[in-house]
Amino acid sequence: MPIADDAPLPQPDLLAAIPRLRRYARVLTGDVHRADDLVQDTLARAWEKRRLWTAGSDLRAWLFTIMHNVFVNQRALARRDRMHVSLDDGEGSEAWQIPVRAGQYTRVELTELVAHVGRLPTDQREVLLLAAVEELKYEEIALALEIPLGTVMSRLSRARAKLRLAFADAPAATPLKVVK
Amino acid sequence: MNPLPVTDADLNAYVDGRLDASRVAAVEEALAHDPALVDWVADARRHNAALRDALDPWLEEPIPERLIAAAAGPAEVTQPRLRRWLMPAFAAAATLLLGLAVGWYARDVDLERDGTPTTFTRQAALTHALYAGDVNRPVEVWAPEEKRLVTWLSKRLGFPVNAPDLNGTGFALVGGRLVAGHENPTALFMYENADKQRLSLQVRKQRVEGGEVAFRYAVENGVGVFYWIEDNCSYALSGNLDRGQLLSVGRVIYGQLAALEAAPRK
Numbered sequence: 001m002p003i004a005d006d007a008p009l010p011q012p013d014l015l016a017a018i019p020r021l022r023r024y025a026r027v028l029t030g031d032v033h034r035a036d037d038l039v040q041d042t043l044a045r046a047w048e049k050r051r052l053w054t055a056g057s058d059l060r061a062w063l064f065t066i067m068h069n070v071f072v073n074q075r076a077l078a079r080r081d082r083m084h085v086s087l088d089d090g091e092g093s094e095a096w097q098i099p100v101r102a103g104q105y106t107r108v109e110l111t112e113l114v115a116h117v118g119r120l121p122t123d124q125r126e127v128l129l130l131a132a133v134e135e136l137k138y139e140e141i142a143l144a145l146e147i148p149l150g151t152v153m154s155r156l157s158r159a160r161a162k163l164r165l166a167f168a169d170a171p172a173a174t175p176l177k178v179v180k
Numbered sequence: 181m182n183p184l185p186v187t188d189a190d191l192n193a194y195v196d197g198r199l200d201a202s203r204v205a206a207v208e209e210a211l212a213h214d215p216a217l218v219d220w221v222a223d224a225r226r227h228n229a230a231l232r233d234a235l236d237p238w239l240e241e242p243i244p245e246r247l248i249a250a251a252a253g254p255a256e257v258t259q260p261r262l263r264r265w266l267m268p269a270f271a272a273a274a275t276l277l278l279g280l281a282v283g284w285y286a287r288d289v290d291l292e293r294d295g296t297p298t299t300f301t302r303q304a305a306l307t308h309a310l311y312a313g314d315v316n317r318p319v320e321v322w323a324p325e326e327k328r329l330v331t332w333l334s335k336r337l338g339f340p341v342n343a344p345d346l347n348g349t350g351f352a353l354v355g356g357r358l359v360a361g362h363e364n365p366t367a368l369f370m371y372e373n374a375d376k377q378r379l380s381l382q383v384r385k386q387r388v389e390g391g392e393v394a395f396r397y398a399v400e401n402g403v404g405v406f407y408w409i410e411d412n413c414s415y416a417l418s419g420n421l422d423r424g425q426l427l428s429v430g431r432v433i434y435g436q437l438a439a440l441e442a443a444p445r446k
Contacts, residue, residue: 008253009253010359011251011252011253011310012306012307012310012311012359013359014251014253015243015248015251016359018243018247018248018251019238019239019240019241019243020239022238022241022243022247023235023238023239026238027235036244036246036247039247039250040246040247040250043247043250043251044250047253047254055320056320056332056358109230110230110233110234111234113227113230113231113234114231114234114235117231128231129231131196132196132227132228132231132232133228133231133232133235135196137198138193138198150189153188153189153192153193154188156192157188157189157191157192160192160195160223160224160227163223163227164220164223164224164227167223167227
């Protein structure tokens, strides 16, 4: 049921969502400060549009939707103003450190992986992050990015194929049997 | 089994564990005949895991104040009482912020290893303070609709939860709500006694290595928190009670849970 016009969004849930929003924004924008700007704008927009959120529904998924909209609008403006937006043209900006916990991957492997993800076209990068890292459902991703479900799946498939190519020692990734 | 040929979308969903059950057999059949496909799936899963490994530590960074302020919302909307509860978080320590940042979304946090064993108690205390301090809307669903509340929360958490009966200790159920978001959604049950003191019980799925029942008691900013993990589920009982009172309520809850022979958790 929709919340009353003046009802606040649940602050603890918003606070709890911030680390994930920041993380996604970083890989999206390639820059720590721009990422935080994007998160701040997203939160401000969420408050403006709070009537659109249904109490009890997934706040995080809704916030990703808002962030996507804000991001797209900002990129459109930036393109119009001929501002250089890094990572869009394939140049990685290593504006972050990858902290590495003891685990099975080395810092080098992880840094390379994130760099490759950063070089993916934005639309593939978004889908891969939301599916693999944020673990949103495909339907939620479709809503967040305002694309059909089929497009989510095809972008995901292309993203994975590109990653695999980037890491392959062996010959190029086997083309999948695509049957509609 | 659904025998249609295996598609790209099937394979990707299989990688992410989101494939419809009716399609799994078909995919596994295809994999059994195609080692290259097996490699593809293995690589994709490895990249998933590696990406999470690489990016999860960012979740633990302290949150900049300007983002906390942005989350608090415009002044004319946020209830003044709630803003006051948030203010200590601004001023306070990075430790409190860190506790919140590690938050509900930290994946597979190993309490032994991460060096801040009271992180969860801090979160529980803050969450308790935020809602217990809310006069108007401490809960989303009120006690008269307990059945609906329990059904809703059980569905969201993915396993059955119940509101313990604390009437014997003088605490009546006020109601409950769902806290935080997607990965480890948390059920919160709020209770109140005749003196208008409030207690909350927070319950969520929690994987822990070692499998021990670890009991912890801590006081965070005046809020006592009694916390334990059992059966891959964490429980945090919070309130402005003294230690003895809190622990005795905790014992009541623990006893009821044991008696319930709780349904299997995922």
